[in-house]
Amino acid sequence: MSEVARGGRVHLRHATVADREPFVASLVKSRRHVEPWVTVLIDDATIDAWFASADRAEQQRLFVVRNDDGALAGVLNLSQIFRGPFANAYLGYHALVPHMGKGYLREGLDLLPGYAFGELALHRLNANVQPANVRSIELLRGAGFRLEGVSPSYLHIGGAWRDHQSWVLLADGTPEEHALASSGPVSLHRVTSGGWRDVVAVQVRRDQRGWVSDVATYLTLCRYGGSWSPLAIVAADEVVGFAMWGRDPGDGSYWIGGISIDRRRQGEGLGTAAIAAMVGFLRTMPGCRQIALSYRPDNEAAAHAYAGAGFVATGEVDGDEVVARLDVRRRKA
Secondary structure (H helix, E strand, O other), rough: OEEEEOOOOOEEEEEOHHHHHHHHHHHHHHHHOOOOOOOOOOHHHHHHHHOOOOOOOOEEEEEEOOOOOOOOEEEEEOOOOOOOOEEEEEEEEEEOOOOOOHHHHHHHHHHHHHHHHHOOOOEEEEEEEOOHHHHHHHHHHOOOOOEEEEEEEEEEOOOOEEEEEEEEEEOOOOOHOOOOEOOOEEEEEEEOOHHHHHHHHOOOOOOHHHOOOOHHHHEEEEEEEOOEEEEEEEEEEEEEEEEHHHEEEOOOOOEEEEEEEOOHOOOOHHHHHHHHHHHHOOOOOOOOOOOEEEEEOOHHHHHHHHHHHOOOEEEEEEEOEEEEEEEEEOOOO
C-alpha cells in the first residue's frame, strides 16, 4: 500500500483493489449523507474503473485511513491533474460512515498539501462545492482554501444543473497574504472572501459622494461587469481604501477605475501613495504602455492628485468625466 502522508490520527494512501470490499460497504452506508452534493455510483463497472485509476499521472485516489486500526475514514480524489503552467488538480472529497463528524477528513485535508505541492509538484488545488453545502464549505475554509468565485450550473447532480462555489488552495500561500504593490505607507491586496467586509466598510466623506459611488456598488460591478478587478488599499494592516483596475481591449491601455480612501484616514497622504502604488502595479502588467483614468471636472482634489502623479488630461471625455493618461513606456537607454 502506497502511503503518501501521515499525521497524528490518520494517514493518506493510494486506494488499492484490496480496499474494494470495505470501501463499497462503507460507500453504501454513506450514500444518503453525500448524495445531495455528489453523485454516487456503486455498480461493478464504475467501481472497477475507480480502482483502476487510483494512481495515474492525471488521477490520484487517496483514502484517509485511521492509524490505529486501518479503517477507511474518508476519500480524497485528485482528478484532471494538469502539468505545465497550470499545475492544477480538482479535489473531490467526502467522509465515510461510520467515521463522519469526527475530524478525520479535516486531518486528511491538512495532510494533502504536503503531497500535492511536494511530490506531485502542483501549484493549485481547486474544490467546487454547492453553496448550500455549509459543512463542506466550512471544512475547506478551515483547511486554508479561499473562495475564488461562483460557477452557475456547473455540474449535473441529482437530476439538475447545480451552481458551485470555487475554492482554491495555492502552494505559495493565500494570495491575500501577498502585497501586489506598495508605496510609502500603503500596499495593494486582492479583495478576498475573508476580507471583503472591511473593504465594503470604506466610506468617503459626505461631500465626496457626488464623485464616487459606494464601495459595494463598485464590488458588484467588479463581480458581474466583467471589466474591472477590485483591490484593497491597506496601511498598517488596516483596510483604508478601495481601488479597481481594468484593461481597455481597444487600445491596450490599463485603467484605474477610481481610488477611495476612507473618510477617517484622509489627510494622511494615503491617496497620493495609493496612486503611486497603482501605477507601480499596473506598469508590471503585460504590454502596459499607458495608464488612464477619469474624474469629474469639478473634483479639483482628484485633478490635482493625478496631475501630481504625472497624469495629463488629453481632451477626451468618458461620459461626464475628464480622461487623463500617463505614458509608462520604457525608454531605451
